[in-house]
Amino acid sequence: MKSLGNIRRSFAPWADPSAKPFIAVKNVTKKFGDFIAVDDLSLDIYHREFFALLGASGCGKSTLLRMLAGFEQPTSGEIVLDGQDLAGTPPYRRPVNMMFQSYALFPHMTVEKNIAFGLRQDGMAKDEIAERVLQMLKMVKLEKFATRKPNQLSGGQRQRVALARSLAKRPKVLLLDEPLGALDKKLREETQFELMDLQQSLGLTFVVVTHDQEEAMTMADRIAVMSHGKVAQVATPAEIYEAPNSRFVADFIGDVNIFDGTVSAIRPGVVEVAVGEGFTARTATPETPALGNRAGFAIRPEKLRVTRRPPTDASVNASTGEIWDIGYLGDMTIFHVKLKSGQVVKASSLNAVRAVEEPFAYDEEVWVSFDENAGVLLKD
Known part of the structure; x- marks a missing residue:
């Protein structure tokens, strides 16, 4: 059985018609005066799913997260958990907790007191608090830093404290608002995999908001790509990348070459x-556009593929061109090629x-070619 890309785990309740969503967002609209931040949006998220809301600034993803947390109320529609x-x-x-981008740690409290804060607010017994805090410290590997204050920690360590505090109350859903934005690139990449492993071991539902495509593609079971308060596509990372349902999604996710033409x-x-x-x-496509239509x-x-020699069949999926730019990135080389058509x-x-x-070399004449199943026909 062929799959669009590799999969992290055999977990796909959204493909089961009998599965009930754990979070159901039903026709939710949120207005701020005349501005529509979220526009008649419907979305299903399943138990134990790592779900990402991905989009540019102002697309409505953080507003939706804040409505899930209860910090904002929908203008219309309903949210069922x-x-x-x-x-x-x-x-x-609400049986949810939210981890903010700023981490929002109390600077005058130690790590263990920061983690224990919500538990004390709930009136949990002292011995139970101590046991829970110890569990959280072990989980995020910060046992040695229990008595330190936030200003004595690195950015990555503060992020772990905020995560431990968010999970200490054992919420049904953890909401994460740009959780890795303050970390440097290498630490961010490491933490992505740690979050994935943690989410699966705890068996919780994670909903993360991010504008970082790589972050969403790495961590999430499914991604909702948002634009202007609406969902453009909901799918697995591989489906979003390999089979975008529109020109917007294709252009938004990763690098892409888009050609406009006529169905011949x-x-x-x-x-x-x-x-x-x-x-x-x-x-190769299941779509059946009309002959002569724009596509x-x-x-x-x-x-x-960039080659000096033409492919075996140069009548389709191949064009001559001229190398305009070359970028050596170590693991790969990037070529900008001006095709015969001028694109x-x-x-x-x-x-x-x-x-x-x-x-x-620059200005060298080359052939650019690709396989029949390499590209995708765009609906719009």
Whole structure:
């Protein structure tokens, strides 16, 4: 059975028609005066899912998260969590906890007191608090830092304290608002995998808001790509990347080359689009557009081949071009190639060996080609 990309775990309740969502957002709209932050949005999130809300600033993702937390109330629509309508339920009565981007730690309290704060507010017994705090410290590997204050910790350690405090009350859902934004690149990458492992070991539902595509692609079971208060597509990371449902999603996620053309041939499961001077893109697709219709075709840079010799069949999925720019990134090399049609495309090549016998040069004439199942026909 073929899959679009690798999968982290065999977990897909959204594919089971009998599965009930743990969080159901039903036709929710949120207005601030005349401004519509969230626009008639519906969304299902399942128990034990790591779900990401991804989008540019102002798309409504943080507003939706704040409505889940209870800090904002929907103008219309409803939010149901584990069968309970959350309308009118204050934040402190909801079985959720939120980890803020700023971490919001108390600077005058030690690590252990920061973690224990919510438990004390709930009136938990002292011995139970001590046991729970110890569990949380072990979980985030900060036992040696229990008596330190936030200003004595690194950014990564403060992030772990905030996470431990958020999880100490054992919420049904953990909401994370740009949780890794303050960390440097290397630490952020390490923490992404730690969060994934932690979420699976605890068996909780995580909902994370981020504008970082790589972060969402790495951590989430599914991603909701948002734009102007609406959901553009909800799917697994591989489906979002390999089978975007629109031009917006294709362009928003990762690097992509998009061609505009006209449908020139149709066969069962295959469509050809004339996209430039002497350049026809043939792609396997279940879509059946009408002959002569305008169509878009998208293909990722890593799926383009740059060669000196023409492919075996140069009549489709191939074009001549001229190398305009070359970027060496260590693990890969990026080529900007101006095709015969005049369009400049981006291609990437993995540097699998240390030395290249005949490296490409600027202004060199080359062929750009790709396989039939490498690109995707765009609906709009």
